[in-house]
Amino acid sequence: MTADTKQVIMDAARAMVQARGYNGLSFRELAKEVGVKSASVHYHFPTKGDLGAALARRYADEAIDILDGFLKASQDAGACMRMYTDVFRSALSNDNRMCLCGIMAAEHDDLPAEVRAEVDRFTDVNIRWLVKLLSRGKKAATEAIEQRALAVFAAVGGAQLVARGRGDIAVYDEAIEAYRAAGLLP
Amino acid sequence: MTADTKQVIMDAARAMVQARGYNGLSFRELAKEVGVKSASVHYHFPTKGDLGAALARRYADEAIDILDGFLKASQDAGACMRMYTDVFRSALSNDNRMCLCGIMAAEHDDLPAEVRAEVDRFTDVNIRWLVKLLSRGKKAATEAIEQRALAVFAAVGGAQLVARGRGDIAVYDEAIEAYRAAGLLP
DNA sequence: CAAGAGCTATCTATCGGTAGATAGACGGAG
DNA sequence: CTCCGTCTATCTACCGATAGATAGCTCTTG
Numbered sequence: 012m013t014a015d016t017k018q019v020i021m022d023a024a025r026a027m028v029q030a031r032g033y034n035g036l037s038f039r040e041l042a043k044e045v046g047v048k049s050a051s052v053h054y055h056f057p058t059k060g061d062l063g064a065a066l067a068r069r070y071a072d073e074a075i076d077i078l079d080g081f082l083k084a085s086q087d088a089g090a091c092m093r094m095y096t097d098v099f100r101s102a103l104s105n106d107n108r109m110c111l112c113g114i115m116a117a118e119h120d121d122l123p124a125e126v127r128a129e130v131d132r133f134t135d136v137n138i139r140w141l142v143k144l145l146s147r148g149k150k151a152a153t154e155a156i157e158q159r160a161l162a163v164f165a166a167v168g169g170a171q172l173v174a175r176g177r178g179d180i181a182v183y184d185e186a187i188e189a190y191r192a193a194g195l196l197p
Numbered sequence: 198m199t200a201d202t203k204q205v206i207m208d209a210a211r212a213m214v215q216a217r218g219y220n221g222l223s224f225r226e227l228a229k230e231v232g233v234k235s236a237s238v239h240y241h242f243p244t245k246g247d248l249g250a251a252l253a254r255r256y257a258d259e260a261i262d263i264l265d266g267f268l269k270a271s272q273d274a275g276a277c278m279r280m281y282t283d284v285f286r287s288a289l290s291n292d293n294r295m296c297l298c299g300i301m302a303a304e305h306d307d308l309p310a311e312v313r314a315e316v317d318r319f320t321d322v323n324i325r326w327l328v329k330l331l332s333r334g335k336k337a338a339t340e341a342i343e344q345r346a347l348a349v350f351a352a353v354g355g356a357q358l359v360a361r362g363r364g365d366i367a368v369y370d371e372a373i374e375a376y377r378a379a380g381l382l383p
Numbered sequence: 384c385a386a387g388a389g390c391t392a393t394c395t396a397t398c399g400g401t402a403g404a405t406a407g408a409c410g411g412a413g
Numbered sequence: 414c415t416c417c418g419t420c421t422a423t424c425t426a427c428c429g430a431t432a433g434a435t436a437g438c439t440c441t442t443g
Contacts, residue, residue, distance in 0.1 A: 031306060032220070039403090048419070048420060049403085050421080053405080058403080059403065116362040120293075162375030165360075166376070169351035169352050170351040172303060173354065176302045186348040186351045189348030190352070193380045223428065224429065224430085225429090235430090236394070236432095237393055239429080239430065243430085244430080245429065
C-alpha cells in the first residue's frame with residue numbers, strides 16, 4: 012500500500028492524456044483505472060486544472076533532467092539530436108501515444124490558465140535546450156539559432172502528430188530522416 | 198434569408214472546431230451561435246459524427262480544388278510551396294485558428310470512425326499534392342519523394358500548432374523560413 | 384382553380400448519461 | 414483523540430439525442 016496513490020493517479024492520468032488529450036480525461040475513468048473513487052482523486056487534486064497543471068509541471072521538470080543528461084552524455088550534436096528525436100519516438104512506441112504537452116498544445120485555447128502555463132513552459136524548455144545544442148561550436152547569430160530551434164521543435168512535434176494519425180511509427184522515422192537529409196537536423 | 202441554414206451551420210461549426218477542436222464543439226453552443234435550436238442542428242446532422250464528417254469532407258474537397266489551382270497557377274515549385282504554406286498561415290491569421298484536420302488529428306483516437314476517415318483523407322490529399330509538386334522535373338525515387346512530402350506536411354502542421362500555442366503568427370513565419378533555409382522546402 | 388395530402392424546417396420539452404465538484408460518514412494509524 | 418485518506422451519496426450543469434407539435438410550402442388531383 013506504500014505506492015503513493017497520488018503518484019499512481021498521476022501516472023495513469025498522464026497515460027490517459029497522452030492517449031486522448033486533456034479534454035478526454037475524466038475523473039471517473041481515471042479513478043476506475045486506478046481503482047479508487049473519483050472523490051479520492053478530487054482529494055489529491057481539487058480541480059481538474061490542478062491535476063492537469065501538476066501533470067504538465069512534472070512532465071516539463073522531467074524533460075529538463077532528461078535533456079540535460081543528453082548534453083552531458085555526448086558532445087556530438089548529431090548524437091544528441093538523435094537522442095532527442097528518440098524521446099518523442101518512444102511516446103509513439105508506447106501504444107501510439109503523444110507527447111503530453113504536444114497533445115495539450117492542440118487544446119491550448121480551452122485549457123485552464125494554470126495548465127496552459129505549464130504547457131508553455133515545456134515548450135520553452137525544449138527551445139532553450141535546442142538553442143544550447145545548436146549553438147555548440149557555431150558562431151551563427153543568436154536570432155538565427157533560435158529560429159532554427161523553434162523550427163526543429165515544431166517539425167518533430169508535427170512528425171509525431173502525423174505519425175500517430177497514420178498509426179505507423181515508420182512515418183515518424185521517415186519524417187525525421189527527411190529532416191536530417193534536408194539538413195534541418197544536425 | 199436565402200442563406201441555407203445547413204451551410205450556415207457548417208460554417209459556424211467549422212470555425213468552432215478550428216478554434217476548440219471536435220470535442221470542444223457542442224450542439225447547443227453551435228445552435229446559439231447560428232441562432233436556431235439544437236434540435237434544428239440535429240435535423241440537418243442527425244449525429245455529431247455526421248456533422249464532423251461533413252465538415253471534414255467538405256474541407257478535404259475544398260483543399261483538392263485549392264491545391265490544384267496552385268499547380269495550375271505557377272510552374273515554379275518555390276512559388277507553389279509558398280502558396281501552400283500561406284494557406285496554413287491564413288488559418289492562424291483568422292483569429293489564431295488551426296487547420297480543421299490538423300486539430301482533429303490531435304483527437305484522432307477518440308474521433309467517430311466516419312470523421313476519422315475524412316481526416317485521414319485530408320492528409321492523403323495533401324501528401325499526394327506535395328508528391329506531385331516535389332516530383333516536377335525531379336528524377337528522384339518515388340519513395341524518397343513520398344518521404345519528403347510527408348516530412349513537409351508534418352513540418353508545416355507542427356509549425357502551425359506551435360505558433361498557435363505561442364499565439365504569435367511570426368513564429369509560424371520563422372519556422373517556415375527556417376525550413377526553407379535548411380532546404381526542406383523548395 | 385381549390386382542397387387536401389404530404390413534405391420541410393423549425394420549435395418546445397424532455398430523455399438518459401456523464402461531466403466536475405462537494406458534503407459528510409467512516410475507519411485506521413500515530 | 415485526532416488527523417488523514419477514502420468512501421458513499423449527491424449536486425448542478427451540460428452533453429448528444431429524441432419525441433411530438435406546428436407553420437408554411439409544394440404537389441397532386443378532382
